[in-house]
Amino acid sequence: MASTSPAETLRSLPAATAAGSQLVRRFLLPPAALLGVVILWQAVITIFSVPPYIIPTPASVARTLVVQRGMLWINAVPTILESLGGFLLGNVVAIAVAVSFVHNKTLERTFYPLAVAIRTVPIVAISPILVLLLGNGYAPKIAIAALITFFPTLVNMVQGLQSADAQALELMHVMSASKSETFRYVRWPSSLPYLFAALRVASTSSVLGAIVAEWIGSNKGLGYLIVLTTFDFRTALLYAAMVVASAIALAFFLLISIMEWAVVRWER
Amino acid sequence: MVFPTPGGPLQALQDVTLRIRRGEFVSLIGPSGCGKSTLLRLIADVLHPEGGTIEVRNAPPSRARLAREFGFVFQQPGLLVWRDALANVSLPLEVGGWGRRHTPPHRPEELLELVGLRGFERAYPRQLSGGMQQRVAIARALVTGPPILLMDEPFGALDEITRDHLNQELLRIWRATGTTILFVTHSIPEAVFLSGRVLVFSPRPGRIVDEIVVDLPYPRQQSIKDTPEFLRHTAAVRRALAGRG
Numbered sequence: 235m236a237s238t239s240p241a242e243t244l245r246s247l248p249a250a251t252a253a254g255s256q257l258v259r260r261f262l263l264p265p266a267a268l269l270g271v272v273i274l275w276q277a278v279i280t281i282f283s284v285p286p287y288i289i290p291t292p293a294s295v296a297r298t299l300v301v302q303r304g305m306l307w308i309n310a311v312p313t314i315l316e317s318l319g320g321f322l323l324g325n326v327v328a329i330a331v332a333v334s335f336v337h338n339k340t341l342e343r344t345f346y347p348l349a350v351a352i353r354t355v356p357i358v359a360i361s362p363i364l365v366l367l368l369g370n371g372y373a374p375k376i377a378i379a380a381l382i383t384f385f386p387t388l389v390n391m392v393q394g395l396q397s398a399d400a401q402a403l404e405l406m407h408v409m410s411a412s413k414s415e416t417f418r419y420v421r422w423p424s425s426l427p428y429l430f431a432a433l434r435v436a437s438t439s440s441v442l443g444a445i446v447a448e449w450i451g452s453n454k455g456l457g458y459l460i461v462l463t464t465f466d467f468r469t470a471l472l473y474a475a476m477v478v479a480s481a482i483a484l485a486f487f488l489l490i491s492i493m494e495w496a497v498v499r500w501e502r
Numbered sequence: 503m504v505f506p507t508p509g510g511p512l513q514a515l516q517d518v519t520l521r522i523r524r525g526e527f528v529s530l531i532g533p534s535g536c537g538k539s540t541l542l543r544l545i546a547d548v549l550h551p552e553g554g555t556i557e558v559r560n561a562p563p564s565r566a567r568l569a570r571e572f573g574f575v576f577q578q579p580g581l582l583v584w585r586d587a588l589a590n591v592s593l594p595l596e597v598g599g600w601g602r603r604h605t606p607p608h609r610p611e612e613l614l615e616l617v618g619l620r621g622f623e624r625a626y627p628r629q630l631s632g633g634m635q636q637r638v639a640i641a642r643a644l645v646t647g648p649p650i651l652l653m654d655e656p657f658g659a660l661d662e663i664t665r666d667h668l669n670q671e672l673l674r675i676w677r678a679t680g681t682t683i684l685f686v687t688h689s690i691p692e693a694v695f696l697s698g699r700v701l702v703f704s705p706r707p708g709r710i711v712d713e714i715v716v717d718l719p720y721p722r723q724q725s726i727k728d729t730p731e732f733l734r735h736t737a738a739v740r741r742a743l744a745g746r747g
Contacts, residue, residue: 411598
């Protein structure tokens with residue numbers, strides 16, 4: 235059963251070159267696509283003679299990123315802290331709620347619809363309310379970033395905890411396992427692929443939540459910078475702020491992906 | 503045994519009386535939904551009877567369950583996909599700290615060898631074929647050396663070649679460990695090949711309609727299936743299933 239058949243050995247030869255082309259596809263195509271977008275961007279400006287206060291040139295945005303790096307960094311720090319804080323808070327609460335739902339059906343039936351209802355209120359509508367409630371500091375921004383990450387994680391986590399193999403659960407019963415053992419040995423590991431799928435979504439949406447929260451009642455952060463530069467027609471700086479914001483979101487996303495790769499080993 | 507269902511109570515089993523001796527290999531055979539699996543779960547104390555009594559080693563099934571006297575093999579392997587083969591086999595030793603309080607009769611490595619999976623200790627379930635996964639499940643069920651092994655169509659999802667092979671292996675394991683085996687199956691040749699006794703169930707509500715004693719000597723080889731004695735037994739089971747016992 236363990237021996238390799240001749241057919242398999244033959245197939246592994248072209249497989250080596252296939253792996254090479256897969257590397258090219260994986261690590262060269264995305265930057266190539268980015269370059270394509272930048273070229274298109276420049277082409278649109280040139281062909282339609284768009285004035286720089288409507289769309290800045292890629293070169294001027296790049297220059298602004300370098301020249302204004304101090305200003306961008308000062309505003310990036312609060313956004314990073316808020317999204318990170320919101321990410322942690324929202325996900326920890328979501329996981330805790332999901333665990334309590336799985337262990338208590340009544341709790342789930344009572345509060346799950348409420349969680350869905352909260353989700354349907356637009357985040358931009360909640361944000362001024364939270365600023366009124368929590369003031370101008372970090373608190374309302376963290377709260378909004380947490381709120382935006384809470385729901386996807388809750389839904390996925392509930393599903394993940396319930397995805398546990400029925401026969402594995404029955405086996406735990408036959409072995410007279412305690413509830414906490416069943417959770418630790420079966421339910422929790424079963425939920426991890428679902429959890430990470432949610433965390434990947436949450437990693438980028440928490441940055442979005444922090445930025446939207448900074449639009450109101452704020453005097454620092456990338457969201458504040460975006461609103462300010464829009465009104466001042468400093469479009470190069472506006473674009474630079476957007477680039478920094480997506481770089482932060484991308485960094486969070488990569489971080490979560492690396493964690494997933496390290497934790498969910500059995501799926502690869 | 504009566505189950506509440508959306509369509510009203512459902513009687514799964516009726517007037518089932520059976521007695522299984524220590525070290526016996528007994529098969530339960532019957533049409534789908536006759537309550538064979540239910541009976542296995544009643545014995546394992548996963549389900550509780552509406553009426554009647556079940557005794558496992560002169561006590562309620564819950565005592566045997568709490569004492570970890572059951573090994574259970576399901577139709578699907580039910581392995582934990584994040585654990586490799588060896589860690590799956592070791593699971594029953596970890597649950598309830600069993601391995602710390604008792605000396606396991608076999609090391610998990612030995613059991614993997616017993617089921618023919620030497621060299622696959624570090625393989626994850628998705629890297630194993632269905633038959634190999636089921637062997638891991640069997641090794642897992644045996645790791646605490648349970649006196650009773652309950653098997654619910656363990657080879658039902660496998661192809662016939664793999665099934666024949668694992669049947670042979672199971673008999674070898676049974677003779678090596680001396681455990682009592684209660685085996686649910688849909689396959690007449692499988693039941694006759696493995697068992698000392700075959701209990702034939704009627705359709706729902708399940709009742710035992712016949713008991714066929716298979717007096718073929720162990721150890722049994724696959725070639726026994728071509729002998730007239732074997733065919734006489736399969737014919738007897740088939741007649742009983744058709745209600746002409």
